[in-house]
Amino acid sequence: MKPRSRSSQGRLLYAQSGGVTAVINATAAGVIEAARAQGVKVYAARNGILGALREDLIDTSKETASAIAALRHTPGGAFGSCRYKLKSLESHRAEYERLIDVLRAHDIRWFLYNGGNDSADTALKISQLGKAMGYDIRCIGVPKTVDNDLAVTDCCPGFGSVAKYTAVSTLEASLDVASMADTSTKVFILEVMGRHAGWIAAAAGLAGEGADAPPHIILFPERTFDEDAFLAKVKATVERVGWCTVVASEGIRNAAGQFLAEAGTRDAFGHAQLGGVAPVLAALVKEKLGYKYHWALPDYLQRSARHLASKTDAEQAYAVGRAAVDYAMAGQNAVMPVIERLADAPYRWKIRSAPLDKIANREKKLPSSYVTRDGFGITAAARRYLSPLIQGEAPLPYGKDGLPKYVQLKNIAVERKLAPFKT
Amino acid sequence: MKPRSRSSQGRLLYAQSGGVTAVINATAAGVIEAARAQGVKVYAARNGILGALREDLIDTSKETASAIAALRHTPGGAFGSCRYKLKSLESHRAEYERLIDVLRAHDIRWFLYNGGNDSADTALKISQLGKAMGYDIRCIGVPKTVDNDLAVTDCCPGFGSVAKYTAVSTLEASLDVASMADTSTKVFILEVMGRHAGWIAAAAGLAGEGADAPPHIILFPERTFDEDAFLAKVKATVERVGWCTVVASEGIRNAAGQFLAEAGTRDAFGHAQLGGVAPVLAALVKEKLGYKYHWALPDYLQRSARHLASKTDAEQAYAVGRAAVDYAMAGQNAVMPVIERLADAPYRWKIRSAPLDKIANREKKLPSSYVTRDGFGITAAARRYLSPLIQGEAPLPYGKDGLPKYVQLKNIAVERKLAPFKT
Structure with a gap:
């Protein structure tokens, strides 16, 4: 049965934020594949939130299914990312309003922001402002950071x-x-x-x-x-x-x-x-x-x-992307799909939804119980936690030239509808 | 048919020299497996030529066939290597004589020295001194260097x-x-x-x-x-x-x-x-x-x-080890198995024997035809040469813990027969 098209209900915007990882594109693949299965068109912001501010959007529906599938094994950020933190709502209200304008102009009803704790904060603010400005937007934070320092989630994709x-x-x-x-x-x-x-x-x-x-x-x-x-x-x-x-x-x-x-x-x-x-x-x-x-x-x-990625990590990165779409379609707002550990050995995990306000701007440090008394090593508890995260290999296709077959998307721009905005 | 034992004809000594590589142990595996097939016992010098001078020898016959096979995918130097260059024969004759004494004491009739151009020079000198001192020793240089700067050979294992x-x-x-x-x-x-x-x-x-x-x-x-x-x-x-x-x-x-x-x-x-x-x-x-x-x-x-080794390289490293044993058993002396390129695409190669005196102490630099006119890139000729060398992957076995299964040999020492020697 072909899935019912939801395109009449709006589009989904996906943006990558902050330092990229070996598997952030696996999350992008999860988002796009899950949305396609629901008949929802995905736009991606070029260079992260800046693309949303600049109305520089990419139409991912122009990409083939095999190109999107190849994102699962391609490192870097396929649509570009950025280091750009939105200032406080009070001092820079114009930026937030511009975002809502762009979302509205392109009938974007779901915004998925793939990043760390700063990005979770931005997603939270946009969800609040949408409500204040009378624009119905669902914001979902999607976890990503090599630093593994997000709160609530057991670990972070990347x-x-x-x-x-x-x-x-x-x-x-x-x-x-x-x-x-x-x-x-x-x-x-x-x-x-x-x-x-x-x-x-x-x-x-x-x-x-x-x-x-x-x-x-x-x-x-x-x-x-x-x-x-x-x-x-x-x-x-x-x-x-x-x-x-x-x-x-x-x-x-x-x-x-x-x-x-x-x-x-x-x-x-x-x-x-x-x-x-x-x-x-x-x-x-x-x-x-x-x-x-x-x-x-x-x-x-x-x-x-990416040539040495963890299978566990690659799978979790993909899974949070899919889950974010599921949550968005189910009408959730201001949440993040997080990883919950069910068992250490054999390792079992699941994805669940957590509120962004428990995650935004927090930082999870290494527990002191993970460091040996002399301060120079890791404890058995740290090994129990860390070991499953590097388990399994995530093999790549290589070309005859001996290099990994990484995909380069076409990244075709969506036509602009608004006047330029100076960031 | 079981191979005829040559143990009555003496032993073979193998030593690693200089900076190690991701595949130098594949050469060691080639040496040991080829010698075992001929019924010849292989000793390895611990920490390269220093082990030979110190009479610190390892009996590789104490290792299982599967441990030796695992050397093919284990990086580093399994017996230890060293940065120690023998001085000139004239000024440091005692060192060379000590080497001959150690070889003689352990009935070593074949010496395989796995290294770069300095090591080729050492192997050449030992072969000459053996003759001068009336001790019948066959010296074979075995190529290894990540620098790819050995003369004669088309490329260098590592x-x-x-x-x-x-x-x-x-x-x-x-x-x-x-x-x-x-x-x-x-x-x-x-x-x-x-x-x-x-x-x-x-x-x-x-x-x-x-x-x-x-x-x-x-x-x-x-x-x-x-x-x-x-x-x-x-x-x-x-x-x-x-x-x-x-x-x-x-x-x-x-x-x-x-x-x-x-x-x-x-x-x-x-x-x-x-x-x-x-x-x-x-x-x-x-x-x-x-x-x-x-x-x-x-x-x-x-x-x-080693987790990202080239298949071409891993195969060549193993092949030069086997060929070195073949040359030694055939009575060759002061030679090195080198790689000869037969075709660029599809790439074909073979191993042949080359005299050490054409290799010792020479250094092959990048030809100027491999560098673009502005000095900042490589030419098509360079690509034709380099591309085959990175072709193919050489997959590793990984453990359930997510780490490569690298082997640690037992490295059991051979009993000493001589008085200590101060290097």
């Missing part, structure tokens, strides 16, 4: 894949270091993402278990960096094991609260832009202990490595 | 996998940058290995083709870094495409011949130890053009990423 990348890379690089330590590098430092929450750093701990297995030291942003304790543990590890692998979160701070690697610049959300704590630590090791070091900073490689 | 890692990572990170460029990072810089030869940097060029496809700029160590031309191309690319991906070899130098990222320290071979050209370039872009940047430096991750 995190499991960066966690797997980090654990596997830690293991592989440690095998390399172990081979060479007798005459070469003794200390290897891997810097990972995570401004305020040490979830990615913690995932590196899955690479090995036991005092002699890598990583020997994890530095979490939730713990103040203690130079003496760090150097003592590096020294003890090199003397006992022969080498030492350190995984450091970009966001670690000293006792004065300063980032060890403060770059001095800030992004559009006002967050400090970091990078480069690994060379700071390496220089410290060299100066104080005299060990030969190497360091790595995979940066965007870690969050775009 | 390179195809780092090439694939680099091309895929360039593609993936570029999809990320493209998504965000409107409001975030405009210039992304990936620093790759390659002290003097730009093979790895060139491989990044496989990520895309055409002026607008990433990488937009490749910086080769064979070309003098021209700051003005670089900045002009970054600017033009950002203005035309919206963003720009740069891949920089660690070994690029300025007009004065200085490394842009000279760390000031040197390894045991006297090579300058590099790292950190990416932040130098990023600071330049920020200062002169004002663009927001990100940079990545995967370091050991790139050469240990």
Whole structure:
């Protein structure tokens, strides 16, 4: 039976927000496939919320089913994302009103905003303003962040894949270091993402278990960096094991609260832009202990490595996209599909609806019960939580050229109906 | 028919040398499996040539067939490697004589040295000294280097996998940058290995083709870094495409011949130890053009990423190991199994024997015909050469825990027969 067309009831707008992930496009695929099955046309905002403000919309109905299916294994943001936070409703009411104008002009009745806690806040405000302005819009937040720091949900789509990348890379690089330590590098430092929450750093701990297995030291942003304790543990590890692998979160701070690697610049959300704590630590090791070091900073490689995605993560990313459409069609508003854990081992999960106001602008840090007493490792509780999230592989199609077959959408623009708006 | 045992004819010693790769253990598997099939016992030197000098030998016959087979998909060096170059025969004759003593004490009649051009030189010297000292030893060099800079052979085992890692990572990170460029990072810089030869940097060029496809700029160590031309191309690319991906070899130098990222320290071979050209370039872009940047430096991750190995590379690494045993058993001496290309497309290759004195201490740089006229890209000839080397995937077994199933050998020591020797 062909699904009843709901196009007469309006269109659905989907937008990606903030840093992209290896699986955010799997969420897009979930949204578009679920909406198509319901006969609802999906527009996507080009470059996130900016596309909505600029009335720069993409008609996803121009894409083939196979192109949309290929989004499930294509990293990056297929429609573009942005770092642009809407200001408060009071000070920037014009921006919110413009959004409602664009939604109204294109008969958009459902707005799905795929991002982190800032985006959940924006979606919440739009849902409230729609009501105030007499425009019936359903806003659904869709979770996404490699930082895994959203409240309420058990985990965040995007995190499991960066966690797997980090654990596997830690293991592989440690095998390399172990081979060479007798005459070469003794200390290897891997810097990972995570401004305020040490979830990615913690995932590196899955690479090995036991005092002699890598990583020997994890530095979490939730713990103040203690130079003496760090150097003592590096020294003890090199003397006992022969080498030492350190995984450091970009966001670690000293006792004065300063980032060890403060770059001095800030992004559009006002967050400090970091990078480069690994060379700071390496220089410290060299100066104080005299060990030969190497360091790595995979940066965007870690969050775009779809070739090493977690199956669990890819499936959850797709599922939240589908669920968001279901909630929207069912008339829900100001909610987010979140992941609820039913069991650790074997891992079972389901998707449920949670109110955005419990999620917006909150930040879930690593629980202290997940960090060992010395502050340099993860506990059994952390392993129970993290391990299922990197389980399973999500194989890619590769071309004869040896490269993954990533899709490039046509991204055909919807005709504009309004005057330009200056953001 | 069971193969005739050759154990009465002596043993075979295998050693790994220099920086390890994602597939050097596949070569070890080829060596051990081919020797076992001939009834020859294989010892491995622990930590490369140092193990031979220290009489620290590993009896590989204590390992199961399945453990040896698992080496085909395990990165790092299973027996340990080292950065230790034997000095000249004239000045350090005692070291060479010690090697012959160890070989003699353990009835080692074949020595397979798995490394780059320094190791080919060592193998050549040992073969000559054996003759001079009246000890019948056959020395075979076995090629390995991510740098792809060995003479004679068409390519080097280890390179195809780092090439694939680099091309895929360039593609993936570029999809990320493209998504965000409107409001975030405009210039992304990936620093790759390659002290003097730009093979790895060139491989990044496989990520895309055409002026607008990433990488937009490749910086080769064979070309003098021209700051003005670089900045002009970054600017033009950002203005035309919206963003720009740069891949920089660690070994690029300025007009004065200085490394842009000279760390000031040197390894045991006297090579300058590099790292950190990416932040130098990023600071330049920020200062002169004002663009927001990100940079990545995967370091050991790139050469240990067995999870993304090239099938071509993994097969060649295994094949050179088997061929080395065949040559040794056939009585060849001072040779290396090299890869000969028979056709580009479809790619065909074979292994043949080449004399070590044509390989030792030489360095194959990127031909100038592989670099575009502006010095920032690769030519069609380079693509024809590079493309087959990243073709095919070499899937791994993963555990239920989501991690690759890498093998850890027992590495049981052979009993010593000689007095200690101070290296």
